[in-house]
Amino acid sequence: MSVVKCLLVLSSCFISQFFCCSITDAKEAKHVNVILIMTDDQGGWDYGFMGNKHLNTPNLDAMAARGARLNRFYVSPVCTPTRANLMTGRYNYRTRAIDTYIGRAMMEPEEVTIAEVLAPAGYQTGIFGKWHLGDSYPMRPQDQGFQEVLVHRGGGIGQPSDPPEGAGQYTDPVLFHNGEQKQMKGYCTDIYFDNALNFIEQNESQNKPTFMYIATNAPHGPFHDVPEDLRKKYLAMDLTDAYGFDMNSRRKNKKQFDRTSRVFSMIENIDQNIGKLFQRLKKIGAYENTLVLFLNDNGPNGPRFVGAHRGMKGGVNEGGIRSVLVAHWPDQLKAGAVNEQIAAHYDLFPTILTATGVEKPKTLDLDGVNILPLLKNEAASWPDRSLFLQWHRGDQPTPHTNAAVVTQNFKMTFSKQNEPGKLFDLRNDPAEKRDLSSEKPALAKDLTRQYDTWFADVSSTRPDNYAPPRIHVGNVKEPTTVLTRQDWRYAGPKGKGWTRDARGHWLIHIEQGGSYDIKVQFKKQQDQKETELAVSVGKDQFHAKVPADSSEYVFHNVTLHPGKQTVDVKVTEGETERGPMLVYLTKKSAGNSAP
Template sequence: MAKSRIFGESLFASQTTVLCACLIAGSHVITVSAERPNVIVIMSDDQGVGDYGFAGNPVIRTPELDAMHAKSGYLSKFYVSSVCAPTRASLMTGRYNYRTRCIDTWIGRAMMDPDEVTLAEALRDAGYRTGIYGKWHLGDNYPMRAMDQGFQDSLVHRGGGIGQPSDPIGAEGKYTDPTLIKNGKEVPMTGYCTDLYFDAAMDFIQESTDKGKPFFTYIATNAPHGPFHDVPHKLYDQYRNIDFTPILVDTLKPTKFEQESDKLARIAAMITNIDQNVGRLFHKLNELGIGDNTIVVYLNDNGPNTRRFVGNMRGMKTAVDDGGIRSPLLFHWPAKVQAGKTSDALCAHIDLMPTILDACDIQLPQGHKVDGRSFLGLLTRDHLNWPSRRVVFQSHRGDRPQLFHHFAIHEDPWKLVHPSGFGKEGFTGQPKLQLYDLSKDPRQESDVSAEFPEVFQRLKKGYEAWFQDVSSTRPNNYAPPRILVGTEHEMSSVLTRQDWRHCQGKPWAPDSNGFWLIEAADAGDYEIELIFAQDHPEGTATITSNDVLTQLNIPSHKQRGHMTPLHLPAGKQKLFVEVVFGGKTQGPHQVILTRK
C-alpha cells in the first residue's frame, strides 16, 4: 500500500517540532551522517513509574536498570498515555494517537491507520535494518501489522497481550513456550516470552553488526501485563515471602492482602526478569564492540497495573493523574550523552520519534505533521532554549473521543485535568475540571482553579483547540481502519475478537458477538473456518457479507474444522457470523479467511 508522506507541523504543535537538517531525495528518507548510531527502544507493559530501584522502590529489584540510569541521560518528567495502544501509536508516529485512528485498546480501535508514517519506516528508508520483538498492538492483519509498517524482522504476539482472545489456538495464555508470530507465521517457541524477545533481538543485532548495517531494534515486552499465572518461577519463589507493605497504596484486610501480595510477587518477578534481560543486552552490545554508539532507550507504556508505589504522585494504569501517565525515560548513548545528564523539561511519547530521527540525522519528507519535538539537546547540551509547550493526554473507551472526557493538559507547572474515568463514558453536564500546580502539589491534592482563573481558562481553551485539531486530521477521522483480505501479503487472515466491532454482550465474553470491517481488493473465492473456544452443542452458523447469507451446520464438541466456501465481492464490507447453540446466539472465537 502506497503511503502519502507529507511533512508539516500541526497548528497545535507549531512551535514544538524540532528536527535536524537533512537531505531529501525524491520521496525517500536519506541521512547525512557517516557514523549513524544504532537504536534500541525497550518498552515494558504496565510497569509503573515507581517500579525501579532508582525511582525509590524499596522492594522490586532492578539492578541492571539502576546501573543503566547511572550511566544514561534521564528525563524525569516524561509522559505517556494512560493505556498501552495509544502510547504505542504516539511513539511510532510522533503524533497524538487521535490522529492515527488508534483510540482504544480493543474491539477494532487499537488498529492504526496504515497510511501513518512510522519510526521504523523512516529508519528503514534511511538504510537501517529494523526489527520488532514482543508487543505491537496496532493491528494484527494486513496492512496494519508491524511487518507492514516498516519492520523487516518481526517476532510478536497478537492483540494486546498473551492470554487474550487473539492467542493462537492451542497456545492460549502461554507465557512459557508460547506460539508467536514470526514474520506473519505462527511459530511454536521454547522458553519464557521475555527471554525469547531479547534472544531474537540480540540475534538480529548480531546479524546486523556482521553485515555492517545500522539497526533499529524495538523490544516491547508484554510483561508485567497480566495474566499472572505464568511467571519466571525462580524469581517468583524469591519474592513470595517478601513484605510488599512499603509499596502498597491501600490498607488491605488479611485475605485481600495475601492475594495482593501474591500478585505483586508475580509482577515483581516479571519486572526483575526484564531487568536481567536488559543486563544481557548491554553485555551483548559490549561484546560486539558497539555499545558506545548505540542508543538504548527504556520506558514503560503507562501507569502500573495495580495500586502501588508511584513516587510522590497518585494514580495507576487508565488514570490521567500523573501516576497513570508518567514514565522514566532513560537515554543511553555514551558517544553523545554524558552519564547522569538529567532534564526535568516537559516531554512525552510524541517526542521519541523526532528525537531518534534527530540523533540519526534523518528527516521525513517535507509536509508531514508531527506533534513532538526533539529532546536530544536537553541531554547533549548544557543550555538549551526549551520553549514552553502544552501536551495533552486523553484515553477512554468508546468508538470516538468525547470532548472533556478523561483528559489532562499540561503546561509546566500546571495541569488541568478531568479524571472522569476510563470505561465510564457518556458523562453529561458541565465537566468538573481541576487545576493543579505540580511543582508544589505533585499528588494533586489541592485544586487551585479558583486561585488562578486565567490559567484555568487558558488551558481549557488550549484543550478545546487541541481536541478540534486532532479530530479534524482527516475526513471522518475516527472511522475504524479496515482489514484488507485476499492479498498476496496475507492470503490467510486470522480474524479475532481483538479487532471485531462488538455488538452483543460483553466484548470478550463467550456469548458475545461482533463483526469485522474488511475490504477485498478484488472479487474472489475464499474458505472460511469458524473456531470456538468453549465446548458447545450442535448448532447453526449464519455468515453474512454484504447481505449475502451462507449457512453452516456446526457439529457438537468440536473446536475447529467448521469450514465452508465463501465468495467475497470487491470492495468494503462487513463480515458477520452469528451462531445459534440451544436457542442462544453468540459469535465465533476466531475466524480464518483464506483466499483460494
C-alpha cells in the same frame, strides 16, 4: 505501501527550528544504532533508581547512572494510544488508534512510522514483542516498515487474539515471525531479547545500522506464568508497604501480595535481559554508538508505589501517565545527566531522527519535538509547552473526559463532559489533592481553551476521523486473514467485547473477489448436541450445522465479492447466540480486482 506513503518516505528535509540539534559531533566512522525498549504496564516508579525499595533492578539502575534521564516524561493512560504516539510522533487521536480493543486499536495504515522513515535510509528495522496497532494487512508491523518481525497478536498473550495452539502461554508461546505462526521455546521476554540481540549482531557483522523496537508484554497479565524462582523470592518479602500506603489498612489479603510478587518477578526478568543486552553490545563493538531508550507505556496495572503521586493505569493522575525515560549513548550523553523539563512519548520520533541524522519526510507533520538537547543538557532555555493526554472507552473520544493538559508547573484535568476541570500546582501538590481553579481562574480558563483547541484539531485530522480502518482480505501479502475479537466492532446483544456471549462484526475490504475458504472456530456449551452457524459477508450468507464433537467448521470454496463488506458470524446453541472466537478467510484462486 500506498503511493501517498511512498512519497512521504522518499521526500525529506532536515528537522529544523529550535528543537533540533546537529549530530555533526558524533563519530562519523561508525553508524548510530537505536534500540527502543518499552515495557507493558510497568509503572513509572517500578525501578530501584526511582525509589522502589522492594524491586531489584540493578541493570536498569546502572543504565540510568551511566546514561541521561528525563524526570518528567509522559505517556498515555493505556497501551495502544501510547504505541501510536510512539510509532508516529503524532497524537494518537490523529491515527484512529484510540483504545485497546474491539476494533479501536487499529492504526490508520496511511500513518508513517519511525521504521518507515529509517528503513529507506539504510536501517535494518526489527520489532520484537508487542505491536497492538493491528493484526491484519495492511496494519501489521511488516506493513509499516519493519523488516524483521517477531510478535504476538492483539494486546497480549492470553487474550482472544491468541492462536488456540498456545493460548495464554508466556513460557513456550506461539508467536508470529514475519507473518508465520511459530512455536517458540523459552520465556516470552527472554525470547524477544534473544532474537533482538541476534538481529543487531547480524547487522553489525555486515556494518548495517539497526533500529529495533523491543516491546515486552510483561509485566502485563495474565499472571499465572511468571519466572518461578523470582516469584518465590518476592512472595517471601514483606510487601505490606510496597504500594505507597499500608496495604493492611486497605483490608487486602495475600491475593494482592501474590499478584505483586508475580509482577515484580516479570520486571526483574526484564532487568536481567537489560544486562544481557549491554553485554552483547560490548561483545559486538556496538556499545558506544548505540542509543538505547527505555520507557514504560503507562502507569502500573494495579495499586503500586508511585512516589509522591497517586493514580494507576487508565487514569490521568500522575501515577497513570508518567514514565521513566532513560537514554544510554556513551558517544553522546553524559553519565548521570537528569533534566526536569516535561516531554512525552510523541517526542521520541523526531529525537531518533536527529540522533541518526535521517531526514524527516517533507510532507510529514509531527506533533513531537526533538528532545535530544534535554538529554544532553544543552538547552540553556526551553520554550514553554503544553502536553495533552486523554483516553476512555468508546468508539470515539468525548471532549473533557479523562483528559489532562500538563505544563511545566501546572496541570488541568477533566473527568467528565460538561463538568469543570480541576487545576493543580504540581510543584507544591504532586498528589493533585488541592483544586486551584477558583483561585487561579485565568489560568484555568487558558488551559481549558488550549485543551479545546487541541481536541478540535486532532479530531479534524480526517473527515471520518474516528472511523476504524478496514482489514484487507485477499492481498497476496496475507493469503489467510484471521479475524479475532480483538478487532471486531462490538454488536451485542449480551456481554461486552470479549465475554463468552459477546457478539461483534468485522469491517473488511475484499481486494480480490473469488473463491475462499471460511473457517470458524468457536467455544461450545457443555452437553450441547449441535451448533448452528450463520455467516454473512456483505450480502452473501452461509449456514451450517456442526455436530457435537466439533468446535470448528470450514465453508469450502464459497464466493466472496470485492469491495467493502461487513462480516458477521452467529453461533447458535439452543437458546444462546454468541460470536465466534476466530474466523479465517483464505483466498483460494485469483479473482476480480476490487473496484
